[in-house]
Amino acid sequence: MIGPGTGLAPFRGFVQERNQSKEEGKPVGDTILYFGCRKKAEDFIYEEELTEYVNKGVLKMNVAFSRDQKEKVYVTHLLENTLDEIWRVIGEHNGHLYVCGDARNMARDVHNIVLKVVQEKGNMTEADALAYVKKMEAQKRYSADVWS
Numbered sequence: 001m002i003g004p005g006t007g008l009a010p011f012r013g014f015v016q017e018r019n020q021s022k023e024e025g026k027p028v029g030d031t032i033l034y035f036g037c038r039k040k041a042e043d044f045i046y047e048e049e050l051t052e053y054v055n056k057g058v059l060k061m062n063v064a065f066s067r068d069q070k071e072k073v074y075v076t077h078l079l080e081n082t083l084d085e086i087w088r089v090i091g092e093h094n095g096h097l098y099v100c101g102d103a104r105n106m107a108r109d110v111h112n113i114v115l116k117v118v119q120e121k122g123n124m125t126e127a128d129a130l131a132y133v134k135k136m137e138a139q140k141r142y143s144a145d146v147w148s
Contacts, residue, residue: 001014001033001098002033002097003033003034003035003098003099004034004074004101005043005102007099007101007102007106007145008033008035008100009100010098010145012046012050014098015050019056022058029093030060030089030095031058031060032059032061032089033050033062034062034079035061035064036063036064036065036073036075037066039068040063043065062078062082074106075110076106076113079110083113083116083117083120086114086117087118090114090117090118090141090142096141096142096143098144098145099143100144101146102147103146103147103148107144107146111133111144115129
């Protein structure tokens, strides 16, 4: 799940449902969130709730705060640092990838990173990687709810 800013909204429900399933003893796969905002102290909505899910082992969370240090850090930077994990999820385990938020920059950049992951980690040509991602989209394994 990749949802900076208000893009977090639908993923909060996903995580709550996964938590409920886990508490009921149902098997739950990896739930990984990439969240970003400008400042941790001002914009990290639901921080306590999300941290509780991390502590319970329900959620793995990667966070970026673009204005808390000299150089900006975005969720796309976090994705670039976890290419192996992304491939494990979408390539080796046929997992799902969800993107919610800014269409103009973030979603496009995420799409390009996904193509890079598939091409490099899946040892595919550019054309094969494009076909793989299109197949993911057709199978509803890559979904984007984005706006500009």
